[in-house]
Amino acid sequence: MKKILVTGGAGFIGTHLCEKLLNQGNEVICLDNYYTGSKVNVEELIGRKYFELIRHDITFPILIEVDQIYNLACPASPVHYQVDPVQTTKTSVHGSINMLELAKRTGARILQSSTSEVYGDPEIHPQKENYWGRVNPIGIRSCYDEGKRCAETLFFDYYRQYNIDIKVARIFNTYGPKMQLQDGRVISNFIVQALKNENLTIFGDGAQSRSFCYVDDIVDGLIKLMNSRNDFTGPVNIGNPDEISILELAEKILKLTGSKSKIVYKPLPLDDPKRRQPVIDLAEKELGWQPQIQLDDGLKKTINYFKSRVLYNKL
Numbered sequence: 001m002k003k004i005l006v007t008g009g010a011g012f013i014g015t016h017l018c019e020k021l022l023n024q025g026n027e028v029i030c031l032d033n034y035y036t037g038s039k040v041n042v043e044e045l046i047g048r049k050y051f052e053l054i055r056h057d058i059t060f061p062i063l064i065e066v067d068q069i070y071n072l073a074c075p076a077s078p079v080h081y082q083v084d085p086v087q088t089t090k091t092s093v094h095g096s097i098n099m100l101e102l103a104k105r106t107g108a109r110i111l112q113s114s115t116s117e118v119y120g121d122p123e124i125h126p127q128k129e130n131y132w133g134r135v136n137p138i139g140i141r142s143c144y145d146e147g148k149r150c151a152e153t154l155f156f157d158y159y160r161q162y163n164i165d166i167k168v169a170r171i172f173n174t175y176g177p178k179m180q181l182q183d184g185r186v187i188s189n190f191i192v193q194a195l196k197n198e199n200l201t202i203f204g205d206g207a208q209s210r211s212f213c214y215v216d217d218i219v220d221g222l223i224k225l226m227n228s229r230n231d232f233t234g235p236v237n238i239g240n241p242d243e244i245s246i247l248e249l250a251e252k253i254l255k256l257t258g259s260k261s262k263i264v265y266k267p268l269p270l271d272d273p274k275r276r277q278p279v280i281d282l283a284e285k286e287l288g289w290q291p292q293i294q295l296d297d298g299l300k301k302t303i304n305y306f307k308s309r310v311l312y313n314k315l
């Protein structure tokens with residue numbers, strides 16, 4: 001049994017990760033400041049013998065004895081990370097330093113949840129790990145993108161300078177149950193709008209693409225990376241290469257929900273990337289990992305989850 005710290009453990013991906021790690025027989029410490037996460041997400045885990053919940057902000061140091069650290073703390077939805085951009089950068093930069101210092105003191109292995117956003121608005125398609133990216137350093141997405149890029153730098157400098165045992169995952173767009181109703185990301189927005197028979201809001205003309213991965217596949221990839229061979233650090237893309245335009249996604253969600261909602265077009269936010277698709281050869285080779293869940297199947301599960309939430313909240 002390992003003692004595992006999950007920062008951001010009460011968020012969307014963190015909740016699924018905590019549950020899986022517990023089910024695998026580990027002791028899990030979930031740390032969160034509830035900025036975008038919530039206790040409700042982990043309510044089924046509270047009370048389990050090997051689960052512990054700590055309210056803490058990773059921009060401040062903490063000392064706990066652990067064997068592994070999954071550093072997931074950071075708001076991931078543009079609408080939320082742009083509310084307090086300075087705190088977003090601090091979470092990636094100060095937060096990573098604090099978690100890396102913890103790894104240094106305890107000898108724990110530490111995994112960083114980086115992102116496809118390090119590739120920015122890419123001029124290389126699809127994206128491989130050796131692509132350095134095209135990020136605006138002073139735009140409204142920079143607090144997240146540059147924060148995550150700097151976090152990767154810190155991870156690799158702690159690795160080179162102090163021999164810290166690091167793993168870096170570049171996660172691509174993820175969806176599934178336990179996203180907040182107000183999360184603001186595209187799949188949760190479209191599903192909630194469709195279930196409420198409200199207009200589906202496409203930003204821009206909907207020709208921009210993303211490649212969406214179901215959360216169970218992501219969690220599986222993160223655990224495989226954490227337990228990969230000692231000298232494999234990543235960065236490694238973890239995502240589903242199945243690319244789809246935002247317009248096609250809207251049409252698919254309308255069909256799957258049977259909704260009468262209409263599609264409306266709103267202005268495209270600044271610096272919104274045009275295309276996004278991971279090359280996952282490295283994850284396949286090093287981790288023996290590839291996504292198992294097709295978009296239609298994952299969307300059906302996610303729609304069922306939101307149906308229960310929307311009815312429960314009488315929205």
Ligand code: NAD
Pocket residue numbers: 007008009010011012013014031032033034035036037038056057058059071072073074075076077091095113114115116170171172173174175
């Ligand atoms: P989320 O917003 O649902 O979860 C983030 C969690 O971190 C929340 O519970 C939040 O309260 C917590 N948090 C934020 N700042 C904190 C701080 N300073 N101290 C402690 N806790 C803090 O997001 P998510 O989708 O679950 O993403 C989890 C991680 O995966 C993030 O680091 C994100 O950047 C990364 N990621 C996610 C996606 C995706 O599509 N979901 C894609 C790429 C990378």
Ligand code: UDP
Pocket residue numbers: 077078173184185186187189190201202203204208210246268269272273
């Ligand atoms: N998007 C949209 N309508 C929404 C929310 C998002 O058209 O209600 C678009 C957004 O402009 C982007 C894509 O969907 O092009 C994915 O957005 P999301 O915020 O989910 O993730 P990210 O842009 O960080 O990849």
